Amino acid sequence: MTETRQARTDAASRATLGKAADENFPVAPFFLPRAWRDDLMAVYGFARLVDDIGDGDLAPGGADARHLGVDPAAADDRLVLLDALETDLRRVFDSTPHHPLLRALQPTVRRCGLTPEPFLGLIAANRQDQLVRRYKTYEDLLAYCELSANPVGRLVLAITGTDTPERIRRSDEICTALQIVEHLQDVAEDLARDRIYLPAEDLTRFHVTERDLAAPTAGASVRALIAFEAERARTLLHAGAPLVGSVHGRLRLLLAGFTAGGLAALDAVTDAGYDVLAGPPKSTKPSLMRQAGAVLLRARREG
Structure with missing residues (x-):
């Protein structure tokens, strides 16, 4: 992971980015151009934040909820947090987001011409996790993966201009x-x-x-x-x-x-x-x- 974007984030966001080391695959390995590493880590930071909200695994202390403008009384409500995250995501495309990880994402979005849809898919998958606990068929599971996983690969291709x-x-x-x-x-x-x-x-x-x-x-x-x-x-x-x-x-x-x-x-x-x-x-x-x-x-x- 690179230092440039990390320097702009707080401790909770750095903890989120640090989870890249636990993935099954290398997120932004050293051999990539610096710009790609920054962009991939920016996307990873958003994707990891969405999943941490959906799984109730946010860093302790409530910093993420505060950044998203969520009332402390609702800081444990995952659907409220996901709604607030979507609102902040839309700021990435038309104004200034509040959360440090989304502020770090904005230059990548602008430089690579990314659209909201893949990011919204990741949020939709985590909303589904709060409401759907079982999958009847393999086709149902594939439809979930279309939201939860496939947007990440599409973002990688878009960042590298190979889609x-x-x-x-x-x-x-x-x-x-x-x-x-x-x-x-x-x-x-x-x-x-x-x-x-x-x-x-x-x-x-x-x-x-x-x-x-x-x-x-x-x-x-x-x-x-x-x-x-x-x-x-x-x-x-x-x-x-x-x-x-x-x-x-x-x-x-x-x-x-x-x-x-x-x-x-x-x-x-x-x-x-x-x-x-x-x-x-x-x-x-x-x-x-x-x-x-x-x-x-x-x-x-x-x-």
Whole structure:
């Protein structure tokens, strides 16, 4: 992460940006041009803030609510906070936003000609999280990912000036896969929030109950379900991988890192025997590097 934008933010915002190190993929690696790193971190700051509001994971002290002009009495109301964030987002495009992370986003929006729609999609996904706790079908889950994940990839392409219809389609496949992988890693954590992102039709198919998901370790039926969903995610990642070969230079390295991050996380899920209930399986650096090499080799052959 870069220092220029950080210097303009407060402690709560710096804590939000610091979560980039915990993602499955490199957010703004050192090898990118400085302007791209700044822009990617600005977008990440917004996306992470939205998710932290939706998950109730804001930094303690109430600074984010104050920046958004939310009354302290409503500072724990996630829908109120999301409404206030949308209001401040719209200021990014027509005036001066109040929150430091949105002020840091404004130069990126102006320089790259970004539109409100991807950012609004991320807010809509987190509103949905407050209202929808279960997903009946895989198609329902894909519709959620269209809001929660795909806008991020589209923003990356817009920032780098490489957005074409075909690249957007491939990016959507990768981003949806990354969202599914995160859901698989966080089954226990999500259930603690009374959320299940495993389609109900698949729970029925594999004879898995919510009580099974609440167990300290996964039984055979849960492991079979997770293996099935993991293969879906892997298929999506491979389907989207031609995106990497369609670009060049340092952007190719970045997109390879995104794709490899998802594949390495799936390796971790596999290595755990598909038992995601004992704790979220995390990828290792050797696995990430191995998958990145494989993705880049494929990109070289296809490019």
